[in-house]
Amino acid sequence: MTASSSNLASTPRLRVAPSPTGDPHVGTAYMSLFNLAFARHEGGSFVLRIEDTDRARFRADSEEQIFATLRWLGLAWDEGPDVGGPYAPYRQSERLDTYRPYVEKLLADGHAYYCWCSAERLAQMRAEQQASKSSVTGYDRLCLGKTREERAELPGFTPTPVVRMRIPDDAPLVFDDLIRGETKAPPPDDQVIFKADGFPTYHLAVVVDDHEMGITHVVRGEEWISSTPKHLLLYRWLGLPEPRFAHMPLLRNTDKSKISKRKNPAARLTWFQQEGYLPEALVNFLALLAYPPITEEGPEGSVEREVFSFEEFAQHFDWSKVNPVGPIFDLGKLDWLNGLYIRELEVKELAARLLPFLVEAGVLPPRPSLGELGRLEEVTALIQPRLTHLTKAADQVRPYFVADDELVIDPDARAQLKENAAQVLDAAIQRLEALPDRQGDLVTGDGRGWEHENIQAQLRAALVDELGLKPKFAFAPLRTAISGARVSPPLFESMEILGRHSSLARLRALRASL
Structure with a gap:
C-alpha cells in the first residue's frame, strides 16, 4: 500500500476510465467532455485510465479505438497509458500488485471475508430468492465467519475463493452530489471486490486507483449512484480522503430507454x-x-x-x-x-x-x-x-469526376422527364453550341463566355422566353443530363465547372437516349 495521495490535490484532478470491451460507447465521450470541461475551467488535470480487469470481455483493439475517437473529438488528456504521467501505470491490468495490500487490510480489519461459493450455488441462491419473492436479495453470507475447512464440508464449494465486502447495517446511504445535492442510494449487499483470477472488481479498483492517482472529483453516470455507498465504505475503512461525486444523467433513446450499443448504432x-x-x-x-x-x-x-x-x-x-x-x-x-x-x-x-x-x-x-x-x-x-x-x-x-460516357442516369430521374424533354434538350443544345469554350471578359462586361451567369441567361432566353416554359420544367431535363439525378447542386455553376465540352456531351447523350 502506498500513500501517494494521502491528501486530495489543491487543484482538481478528474478522470475518465473506460473499459476496452468493444467499440467505445458514446457515453465515454459524454463523460470525458464534462470531466475535461471542469478540469480546464479550474486549471486542473484530466486523466485517462483504462479499466481492463474484465478479461472475459476484453478486446485488444478497443483501447486504441478509445484513444483514436477521443482524440478525434479533441478531448485531450494530460495523463494516460499512451502519454504517461506521475501516477503510471494507467492500465488496471498493469497495477495488480497495487490492489492486494488493500485487500489484505480489509480482511485483517474484518471489513471483508473470503467466499468459496461456486457459481452454480450462487445461481441456485438467486433463483430461490426470486421464486420466493423475498425482500432480501444479494449474497446470503453462507461463508461469513467460516474457515476454508468448515466451508468445504458444505455444498457448492469451490477451492479458489473470492473476497467480499462485509456491509454493516449502518452503511452510508446518503451523500452529497455536485449535480443532485443530497442523494440517497439503496442498501448495498456484500459485493465481491477481489475475484478468483487475482483481478480486483470495479468497486475496489476504482477506489484504490482514484486514491493513488489523486482524483478529487469522480464524475460518472447515474447508474453508479447505487454503488456509491460501497465506495464510501471502502474509502473510510482504508482511511482514505473521499472525492466529490457528480452523477451525470443517462443518455436515453426516444422511448426513454437507456442508450445501448446492442439496440442503437449511435451508441457506438x-x-x-x-x-x-x-x-x-x-x-x-x-x-x-x-x-x-x-x-x-x-x-x-x-x-x-x-x-x-x-x-x-x-x-x-x-x-x-x-x-x-x-x-x-x-x-x-x-x-x-x-x-x-x-x-x-x-x-x-x-x-x-x-x-x-x-x-x-x-x-x-x-x-x-x-x-x-x-x-x-x-x-x-x-x-x-x-x-x-x-x-x-x-x-x-x-x-463531376466521372467520364461523360459513364454517367449513369438514375431511373427515377429518367421517369420524371416530361414529354417535351427532347424539345427542351434540342433548344438548349442549339443555344449553348453558340457559346465559345472560354470565359468572357469580365472587365469589359463581355459575357459571351462559358460562365454560369451567361449559361443561365442563354438557357432562360431559349427555354423560358422562347418556348414559354416555367423554369421548374424548363431546366429539369438539363439537370438530369448533367448530373444523372433528379436533384443536384446548382445547375449552371455545375455546367461551368464541367466545361463546354462535357456539358454538351451529356446533353446530347440524354437526348439520344429519348
Missing part, C-alpha cells in the same frame, strides 16, 4: 465518424444534452446561443447548471448542428475533410491530382449550403 462512438459528423458538432451536441445554451447579454436583453465551442463550454462551466434529468438522444438536433458547422467551414477545409470519404467511395483516387483537388474545391462550394453529413457528399460529387 465510431459510428459518428463513419456517418460523416464533424467532431466539433458532436462535442457541441453532447454538451447540450445535459447543459443549457450559453446566455449572453445583448442590446435587447439576454440571448441564448446553442452553438458554442469546447473552449466556451469550459469557460462558462458550472455543475449547478447540469440538468439531472436523462436527456433524449435526438439525432435530428445533431444533424441540424452538423449542417451549421459544415456551412461555417472554409471551402478548402471542408474539401479536405470530404476527401477521405470520397476516396473510400471511389469518387477520387487515393492520391488525386492538383487538377482534381482544384475541381473538388469548386464542387465543395456548390454543395456546402445543403450538406448535412460528410458521407452524403459522394453522390453529389461523383458526376
Whole structure:
C-alpha cells in the first residue's frame, strides 16, 4: 500500500476510465467532455485510465479505438497509458500488485471475508430468492465467519475463493452530489471486490486507483449512484480522503430507454465518424444534452446561443447548471448542428475533410491530382449550403469526376422527364453550341463566355422566353443530363465547372437516349 495521495490535490484532478470491451460507447465521450470541461475551467488535470480487469470481455483493439475517437473529438488528456504521467501505470491490468495490500487490510480489519461459493450455488441462491419473492436479495453470507475447512464440508464449494465486502447495517446511504445535492442510494449487499483470477472488481479498483492517482472529483453516470455507498465504505475503512461525486444523467433513446450499443448504432462512438459528423458538432451536441445554451447579454436583453465551442463550454462551466434529468438522444438536433458547422467551414477545409470519404467511395483516387483537388474545391462550394453529413457528399460529387460516357442516369430521374424533354434538350443544345469554350471578359462586361451567369441567361432566353416554359420544367431535363439525378447542386455553376465540352456531351447523350 502506498500513500501517494494521502491528501486530495489543491487543484482538481478528474478522470475518465473506460473499459476496452468493444467499440467505445458514446457515453465515454459524454463523460470525458464534462470531466475535461471542469478540469480546464479550474486549471486542473484530466486523466485517462483504462479499466481492463474484465478479461472475459476484453478486446485488444478497443483501447486504441478509445484513444483514436477521443482524440478525434479533441478531448485531450494530460495523463494516460499512451502519454504517461506521475501516477503510471494507467492500465488496471498493469497495477495488480497495487490492489492486494488493500485487500489484505480489509480482511485483517474484518471489513471483508473470503467466499468459496461456486457459481452454480450462487445461481441456485438467486433463483430461490426470486421464486420466493423475498425482500432480501444479494449474497446470503453462507461463508461469513467460516474457515476454508468448515466451508468445504458444505455444498457448492469451490477451492479458489473470492473476497467480499462485509456491509454493516449502518452503511452510508446518503451523500452529497455536485449535480443532485443530497442523494440517497439503496442498501448495498456484500459485493465481491477481489475475484478468483487475482483481478480486483470495479468497486475496489476504482477506489484504490482514484486514491493513488489523486482524483478529487469522480464524475460518472447515474447508474453508479447505487454503488456509491460501497465506495464510501471502502474509502473510510482504508482511511482514505473521499472525492466529490457528480452523477451525470443517462443518455436515453426516444422511448426513454437507456442508450445501448446492442439496440442503437449511435451508441457506438465510431459510428459518428463513419456517418460523416464533424467532431466539433458532436462535442457541441453532447454538451447540450445535459447543459443549457450559453446566455449572453445583448442590446435587447439576454440571448441564448446553442452553438458554442469546447473552449466556451469550459469557460462558462458550472455543475449547478447540469440538468439531472436523462436527456433524449435526438439525432435530428445533431444533424441540424452538423449542417451549421459544415456551412461555417472554409471551402478548402471542408474539401479536405470530404476527401477521405470520397476516396473510400471511389469518387477520387487515393492520391488525386492538383487538377482534381482544384475541381473538388469548386464542387465543395456548390454543395456546402445543403450538406448535412460528410458521407452524403459522394453522390453529389461523383458526376463531376466521372467520364461523360459513364454517367449513369438514375431511373427515377429518367421517369420524371416530361414529354417535351427532347424539345427542351434540342433548344438548349442549339443555344449553348453558340457559346465559345472560354470565359468572357469580365472587365469589359463581355459575357459571351462559358460562365454560369451567361449559361443561365442563354438557357432562360431559349427555354423560358422562347418556348414559354416555367423554369421548374424548363431546366429539369438539363439537370438530369448533367448530373444523372433528379436533384443536384446548382445547375449552371455545375455546367461551368464541367466545361463546354462535357456539358454538351451529356446533353446530347440524354437526348439520344429519348
